[in-house]
Amino acid sequence: xxxxxxxxxxxxxxxxxxxxxxxxxxxxxxxxxxxxxxxxxxxxxxxxxxxxxxxxxxxxxxxxxxxxxxxxxxxxxxxxxxxxxxxxxxxxxxxxxxxxxxxxxxxxxxxxxxxxxxxxxxxxxxxxxxxxxxxxxxxxxxxx
Numbered sequence: 397x398x399x400x401x402x403x404x405x406x407x408x409x410x411x412x413x414x415x416x417x418x419x420x421x422x423x424x425x426x427x428x429x430x431x432x433x434x435x436x437x438x439x440x441x442x443x444x445x446x447x448x449x450x451x452x453x454x455x456x457x458x459x460x461x462x463x464x465x466x467x468x469x470x471x472x473x474x475x476x477x478x479x480x481x482x483x484x485x486x487x488x489x490x491x492x493x494x495x496x497x498x499x500x501x502x503x504x505x506x507x508x509x510x511x512x513x514x515x516x517x518x519x520x521x522x523x524x525x526x527x528x529x530x531x532x533x534x535x536x537x538x539x540x
Contacts, residue, residue, distance in 0.1 A: 406473075406483040410451040411438030413534035414463055416493035419509040420531050420540070422521075423458065426505035429474075429482060435524040436488060436531075437461075437504070451489055459507070460499035463491040469534035472526045490534035512540060 413436055414421040422434040437458040441450040448465050455463050467490055474484040498507050510518070512535045515528050534540075 403482070406485050408441045409439055409484050409486045410441060410447055410454060411436035411486055411488045411530075412451055412455050412463060412465070412491045413469055413488060413531050414455070414461065414491045414493050415535070415538045415540045416509060418540050419511050420535070421459070421461075421493075421498070422508050422510055422523075422527075423500070423504045424506040426503055429484075430524050433522045433524045434506075434508070435527060438486070438488075439503075447487055447489075451491070455491075458501050458504055460496055461493060462495040464494050466490040466492060466534075466537050469537055470526075470530045472530070474525075488530040488534070490537035492538055 421437065423437050424434050425431050437455050438451065439454040439458070441447060445453070451465060452463065455461055469488050469490040471488060472486045474482070474486065476483050500507060512531050515523070515531060
């Protein structure tokens with residue numbers, strides 16, 4: 397199997413804090429980066445794609461969900477932690493669930509709908525860095 401060559405410049409990515417009935421969707425990464433960590437669905441922005449187009453596409457590819465995007469909830473920069481690791485700028489958006497039920501692709505292996513105020517009491521779940529802050533900001537935007 398060929399090794400993955402990481403770009404030598406930062407990659408732009410998007411993620412969605414999707415709210416449904418007062419809960420937010422967390423998904424667990426099935427492979428690197430962040431394998432085994434719960435985070436928000438999302439991924440890289442393709443050349444020529446708007447942030448909203450990329451977000452809708454990535455959410456559809458990873459979860460099969462349809463969403464209504466509310467607005468930008470925050471951003472996070474992930475710097476390379478080791479040689480060969482990626483450098484990402486992740487723009488995180490607040491969104492509302494619009495249709496369908498989650499059907500995960502091979503990048504994810506679990507999902508949970510969780511109340512935003514319950515995040516700090518999840519102890520056993522590994523969460524990606526900055527996740528709680530983005531979700532709290534997104535909850536304010538959607539009125540959750």
